[in-house]
Amino acid sequence: MKHSLYVALLVAASLLSYAFVLPAYAAIEPAEHQQHQHHYYCPMHPEVTSATPGSCPKCGMFLITKEPDTAEPETEHKQHTDAHMPPAAQKIFEQPIASLESVVDPSVNSKTPLQTTKYICPMHPHVVSDEPGNCPICGMNLEKVAVAEPHQDVVVGVSGGMQQALGMRSHVVTKSSLSRQVNTIGTVQYNENSIGHVHTRATGWIETLTVHNVGQQVKKGQLLYELYSPELVNAQDDYTQALDYLKQDKQRGRVLLSKARKRLALLGVDEEVIHRLEKTGETIYRVPFYAPQSGFISELTIRHGMYIQPGDTLFEIVNLDSVWVIADVFENEQSWLTEGRKVSVSAAAQGLFDIDSNIDYIYPELDPVTRAMRVRIKLNNMQDKLRPGTLVDVTLYGQPKQDVLTVPTEALILTGRENRVVVQRSDTSFASVPVKIGMMAQGKAEVLDGLNEHDKVVVSGQFLLDSEASIQGSLQRLSGVGKQTNTDAHQH
Incomplete structure (x- = not known):
């Protein structure tokens, strides 16, 4: 009897536990199922999710699959980033990646003459169409772009407010003189033309030396040394004899006196020494020699009492x-x-x-x-x-070159193959044009071809405009084969 009662209690407890546990599992299962049902999201707008395949309602891009465990962190990070992002920045990031509406004024481009309209995929620029639609590769909405004719400059429109936001500055092309430096x-x-060398022209011995070291300053006419030379003594004796002979035979004496005087001069005897010899008639045994120029001694090769001979460099004097x-x-x-x-x-x-x-x-x-x-x-x-x-x-x-067209070097866009500048056509329209550059100096560049005087070139903020012009220039080249490209994309 007790055993039957014990079994009955166990069965009742089991039934009660199932009664409490099953509703809990029933409440948990829909939540887990709900977490795993959003398997698709938009690559451009991760906050757009779906349980079934389709297209993004914002950009039209095909939804792709994702792993359930990685979906929640990305969504949380996106919500956290958006919460701390300014509203203006959120508006910019919500636009498609290739949309240039925040920079380029579509109304200006639409008013530019000789332009056609093309539709391009922001993710696949090679997909070009003449009519609006979706990209056959990713499904994004094709963006409308104004394309100029091939023979026209690519004109980009920028509103006045955006010019102030970008800090754009322009400079007027003028003519000026330009010189390299x-x-x-x-x-x-x-x-080297002011270096003087002092040599001797007769053999002898240094008796007196007034210069003792390299670097010593000397002045022109200053005594350098005195020389005893038998050759100079003989030349002086010949000169005094010619003076005596002049008194006996003036005609013959003049010839002998001129030769004796010239000999002393060629031996390096100073004119003052010769005049002294004429007045006194006494032979000078220690012949003085003087500095031929002012300067300082850069080379000294003699000392007191040395024997010297012709060809020796005694001093080098530098002025x-x-x-x-x-x-x-x-x-x-x-x-x-x-x-x-x-x-x-x-x-x-x-x-x-x-x-x-x-x-x-x-x-x-x-x-x-x-x-x-x-x-x-x-x-x-x-x-x-x-x-x-x-x-x-x-x-x-x-x-120097006179009257040449010059632009600031900061206005140049150097690509390696060609040089370009952005020219301001009107208050809100700009065009990127190639230029041929000559001399560059003093912060200026000579313009040989591509610009005219009084043109306005952009010197700040021109790289963004050049990029937009390059994109539109690429569309010009693709516009002729747009249909063929679009067909190939559909096949892909």
């Missing part, structure tokens, strides 16, 4: 009243440099700036290692501040 480094060197600056110019800048062109030299360490001079000489050979050409500049040394070996800044100016 190159900045380089130069080295100060001796003026620093003028110096040379040797500057290196690279190979691509050599063609427009000529002798006599203007040069500006600055030595900031010495407090010298913008010293004007000219190109004195262009050396004919190039450096075999650096492929550089040497240019020589002659400068007047102001207060002897420029010393040999000093590095200076050199600016070389080329031949």
Whole structure:
């Protein structure tokens, strides 16, 4: 009896548990099923989901499948991003990727003459159609684009408000003078034309030496050394004998006196020594020799008591009243440099700036290692501040060109194959045109072809306009084969 009662209680408990558990499972199952039913979403608008295949109601793109476990994080991230994004930015990101309505004013393009209308897929630009529809590849709505005729410039319209937002600036093409210039480094060197060498023309011994070290300053006419030379003594005796013979035979004496005087001069005897010999008639055994120019001693090879002979270099005297600056110019800048062109030299360490001079000489050979050409500049040394070996800044100016069309270099769009600028046709229309560029210097570029005087070129914000013009230019090239391209896309 007890056993039957125990079994009955177990059966009743089991029935009660099923009564409570089954409704809970019934409530949970629809929620799980609801989570797994949205298997399709739009690639351009991830918040658009569906349980069945179809097209996005916003852009018309085909819905694609997704994994259930990755759908929820993406949706949460999208909602979190949208919550912190400004309304203006949300509006921009909600537009199709190829829509340029925020930059390009469609009303301006529509008013441009000689334009046709094409429809293009933002995701597949090669899909071009003459009528609105959907892309056969991805299903997106085709965007309407105005295309100019092939022989017309591609004109892009930008509203005034958008021009202010992009910070667009324009510059008027004018004629001006333009000259090339190159900045380089130069080295100060001796003026080789002002280097003087002191040699002896007779053998003898140094009796008195007044110069004792290299770098010593000397002045013109200053005593350098005294020389005892038997040859000079004999030449003086011959001169005094000619003076005596002149008293006996004036005609014959004049000839002998002229020859004796010339001999002393050729041996290097100073004119003052000869005059002294004429007045006193006494032989000078220690013949003095004087500095031929002012400067400083750069080379000294003798000492007191040394024996010297012709051919020996006794002194080297350098005058620093003028110096040379040797500057290196690279190979691509050599063609427009000529002798006599203007040069500006600055030595900031010495407090010298913008010293004007000219190109004195262009050396004919190039450096075999650096492929550089040497240019020589002659400068007047102001207060002897420029010393040999000093590095200076050199600016070389080329031949200027007068009355040439110039534009700022910042207006150029350099692609490697061609140069382009964006020209402002009217207040709200712009066109990208190719130009041929010549000389570029001083922040300006010479325009050889493609622009006229008084044209307006964009110097800020032109790259976005050039990109839009390139897209429309591509549509021009595709417009002739639009039907064939569209047919191929359908086949794909």
